[in-house]
Amino acid sequence: MALDNITAFQFFGSVALGLVGFKIVSKLLPWAYVNIIGPALLGPKLNIRRMGGWAVITGCTDGIGKAYAKALAKQGFSLVLISRTLSKLEELAKEIENEYKVETKIIDVDFQSGVEIYDKIKARIEGLDIGVLVNNVGISYPHPEYFLDCYQQNPKFLLDIVAVNIHSVTHMCALVLPVMLNRKKGVIINLSSGAGSIPSALLTAYSATKAFVIKFSEDLQTEYRASGITVQCLKPGFVATKMSKIKKASFMIPTPDTYVASALRILGYTTTTAAYLPHEFIQIACAVMRYATCEPFVSNLFFKHLLSLRKRALSRASQKK
Numbered sequence: 146m147a148l149d150n151i152t153a154f155q156f157f158g159s160v161a162l163g164l165v166g167f168k169i170v171s172k173l174l175p176w177a178y179v180n181i182i183g184p185a186l187l188g189p190k191l192n193i194r195r196m197g198g199w200a201v202i203t204g205c206t207d208g209i210g211k212a213y214a215k216a217l218a219k220q221g222f223s224l225v226l227i228s229r230t231l232s233k234l235e236e237l238a239k240e241i242e243n244e245y246k247v248e249t250k251i252i253d254v255d256f257q258s259g260v261e262i263y264d265k266i267k268a269r270i271e272g273l274d275i276g277v278l279v280n281n282v283g284i285s286y287p288h289p290e291y292f293l294d295c296y297q298q299n300p301k302f303l304l305d306i307v308a309v310n311i312h313s314v315t316h317m318c319a320l321v322l323p324v325m326l327n328r329k330k331g332v333i334i335n336l337s338s339g340a341g342s343i344p345s346a347l348l349t350a351y352s353a354t355k356a357f358v359i360k361f362s363e364d365l366q367t368e369y370r371a372s373g374i375t376v377q378c379l380k381p382g383f384v385a386t387k388m389s390k391i392k393k394a395s396f397m398i399p400t401p402d403t404y405v406a407s408a409l410r411i412l413g414y415t416t417t418t419a420a421y422l423p424h425e426f427i428q429i430a431c432a433v434m435r436y437a438t439c440e441p442f443v444s445n446l447f448f449k450h451l452l453s454l455r456k457r458a459l460s461r462a463s464q465k466k
C-alpha cells in the first residue's frame with residue numbers, strides 16, 4: 146500500500162514536473178528564436194528595402210525618430226519627415242540629403258492640433274510608393290505624477306496625450322495602409338513602451354495610451370498579415386533621449402541609434418517586442434514576478450519606485466525656483 150502511494154506520488158509528481166518543463170520550454174524556445182537565434186543565425190526575416198521607395202516617420206527631429214530617419218535613409222529610402230518644428234525639419238532634411246543622397250519631403254504639423262492635420266499629410270504623401278511607416282511621435286509626463294494633478298496643472302494635457310500617442314497612430318495607419326495594400330507589401334512600426342505592459346502608476350495616462358498601441362498593433366497585424374503587411378510594435382525601456390531626460394547612454398539605456406539598429410534586426414520575427422535584449426529581460430522579469438507573486442505586490446513595488454522619482458523631480462523643480 147505504502148509502495149503504491151509512493152509510486153502514485155512519484156507518477157503525479159513526474160507528470161506535474163513534465164508539464165511545468167514543457168510549459169517553460171514551449172515559451173523559452175520561440176522567445177530565443179525570435180530574439181536571439183533567428184536574427185543572429187538567419188539574418189533579417191524580411192527585406193525591408195523591397196517594400197517601396199519611401200519611408201514616412203513621425204516625430205523625426207529628435208531621439209528614436211531621428212535615428213529611424215538616418216537608418217532608413219542609409220538603406221536608400223527617400224523620406225517623408227513629419228514633426229512639429231519647421232526649422233528642425235529643414236535642418237534634418239538638409240543633413241540627410243547631403244549625407245545619404247536621398248530625396249526628402251518635410252511636413253510640419255503639431256499632432257496636438259485637430260484632425261485637419263491629416264488632410265495636410267494626406268495631400269503631401271499622395272502618389273508616393275510608401276513601403277515603411279514609423280509611428281514614432283509621442284509625448285509623456287514631465288515627471289511621474291498623480292492623474293488628477295496632471296489634469297489640474299494642465300487640463301488640455303489629457304486631450305494632447307491621446308491625440309499624439311493614439312490618434313497619430315490610428316490616423317497615419319489609415320492614410321498609409323491603402324497604398325501598401327495596393328502593392329501587397331509594407332512595414333508599419335509603432336512605438337509603444339514597456340510602460341504599456343508593466344505596472345506604471347503615476348504614468349497612468351501615458352501607459353494606457355501605450356497599452357492601446359500594443360492592442361491596436363497586434364490586431365492590425367492579424368487583419369493584414371495575409372495581405373503582405375508586417376506590423377512591429379516596439380516596447381522600449383529607457384532610451385537616452387530628450388523624453389527620458391537621460392543624457393548618458395549605458396548598456397541598460399541605449400542610444401537611439403543602438404536601439405533602432407536592434408529593432409530593425411528583429412523586424413518580422415515577432416509583432417510585439419522590447420527589441421533590445423536588456424529591456425526584454427526586464428519585461429520578462431516583471432511578467433514572472435506578476436505570475437509568481439500577487440499582482441498588487443508588484444504594482445506597489447513599481448508605484449513606490451515611481452513615487453521616489455516623483456519626489457526627486459519635485460525637489461529639483463523647487464530648488465530651481
Ligand SMILES: NC(=O)c1ccc[n+]([C@@H]2O[C@H](COP(=O)([O-])OP(=O)(O)OC[C@H]3O[C@@H](n4cnc5c(N)ncnc54)[C@H](OP(=O)(O)O)[C@@H]3O)[C@@H](O)[C@H]2O)c1
Nearest residue numbers: 204206207208209229230255256283338383384386388389
Ligand atoms: N525615450 C524613451 O526612453 C522611450 C521609452 C519608451 C517609449 N518611448 C517612445 O518612443 C517614441 C519616441 O520617443 P523619444 O524619446 O525619441 O522622444 P523625443 O526625444 O522627445 O522626440 C520626440 C519627437 O517627436 C516630436 N514631437 C513631439 N511632440 C510633437 C507634436 N505634438 N507634434 C509633432 N511632433 C512632435 C519632437 O519634435 P520637436 O523637437 O519639434 O518637439 C521630436 O522630434 C515615443 O512614442 C515614446 O513614447 C520612448
